Structure formats: C-alpha cells, structure tokens
Amino acid sequence: MKKSMSTCIAVTVEQKEYKKHIAGIRKIMEYIIFDFGGCKKCGMCCLEDAPSLYPHEIRRLSQHIKMNPEEFKRRYTRESAPSEPPGTRRMTIPCHFLKDNKCSVYSVRPGICITYPFVLTKISPSSYHIIFTAKEECDLAQQIMAVYTHFCKQTGRKGYIDLNIHTKEYKEQRKRQGLKPLKHGDRCVSIEPHTLTLFLGEVIKVLQNKSKILKFV
DSSP: OOOOHHHHTTOEEEHHHHHHHHHHHHHHHHIIIIITOOOOOOOHHHHHOOOEEOHHHHHHHHHHTTOOHHHHHHHHEEEOOTTSOTTOEEEOSSOTTEETTEETTGGGOOHHHHHTTEEEEEEETTEEEEEEEEOTTOHHHHHHHHHHHHHHHHHTOOOEEEOOTTSHHHHHHHHHTTOOOOOTTOEEEEEOHHHHHHHHHHHHHHHHTTOOGGGGO
8 A cells, every 4th residue: 555645754853953954954065056167057947946935034135135025035935735844835847046057045045945956844843854956957956865765875874755745645735836847857855854864964065075975875
C-alpha cells in the first residue's frame, strides 16, 4: 500500500538543531553556487516555485523596497496554506523581483531562496521539516540528489523518504498553493536531518579541497 502524504511528512528537526542545519545547508549552497558555479542561474526556481515568507522576511523585503508591509503583502503575496505557520504568506509567481533573470532583492532574499533546493519548513513552534526537490531542468539539484543517494548507500543509511509527488493529492496541493505541476523527471524527498548533517560536512570537505562535487559518485 502506498504511503499517504501524512505518513511521508514525518521527518522533523527540533528547533534547538535548526540553526545547525540551516547553517550547514547555507554553507554548502554558497560553496557550490559561488565557488564552483553549480547554479546555472536559469531562474527556473523563481518562475515556478512560490516561497513562503515569514513575517520578519516580509518586513525586511518591504523595508528594502521602501513599501508599507501591508501594501507589500497585497501586491506581491497571497494567503498561505492552512497547514503553514500563522503569519506566513506565499509569494506570487513568477517572482516579481526577478529582473533580467537576476534577483533584484538578493541581499535580503528569503531564507528559502538561500537554501533552495533544500526547503526547511517550520511545522510547529518546536520543529522543522526538511524537503529536497530535484527538478528535471536543474542540473545542480540533480547532482546533489545523485551524490546524496550515493552517500546514503555508502554509509548504509536510508537518509530520506521518497514523496510520491505525482499522486492526485499532491497535484491538488500544489494547485491550491498556486504552483505548477511537477514533471515526471522531478523528484522530491523528505530528508533525515542527522544524515543530512553528515552529508553536508563531507561535501564541504570535498569542495574545500577544490574537488568536484561528483567525486562522490
């Protein structure tokens, strides 16, 4: 029997560990994107995915563009899903701040934009959920997924739960969120936090040695 979405979305990280995980993810993304040119800057993530904004991110963005927060929410956001934390809003897509395929608010971009394709979602006052999405068009995401899968096999760890992203339920969920349907070449997994921490540490070691990320494969 197939796992339901509620069964799949069960891997969480406690709030006390959140900063450790978010710092590790940001570090690896900065290494890959800036030091190794892993991101091709195609803008696909800004065109098809609508990030959730926390209240402090809305305030920061609205202040950056010199706009009242309420006006910012009216112009550039919409209501988030009922399952998301109170006060969060969804950006409309395509992202209004993508100019000439570049982020015009890069210095104050939301946290989810920094860590993408890793998504850390706060699901309760004390826990966060980590999902990784490997889009078919994104070479960077596909490479990271391949390396992570190999790492889990080499270390004997499961490390993740595959989410069935092509079920009717998941498609309807994305539609409610105003997102485009995922393609069959896309993959979405729920990451086991402790395995992710070990993985990030190993990849950073490789990158610091100026090796290619695919050295693991």
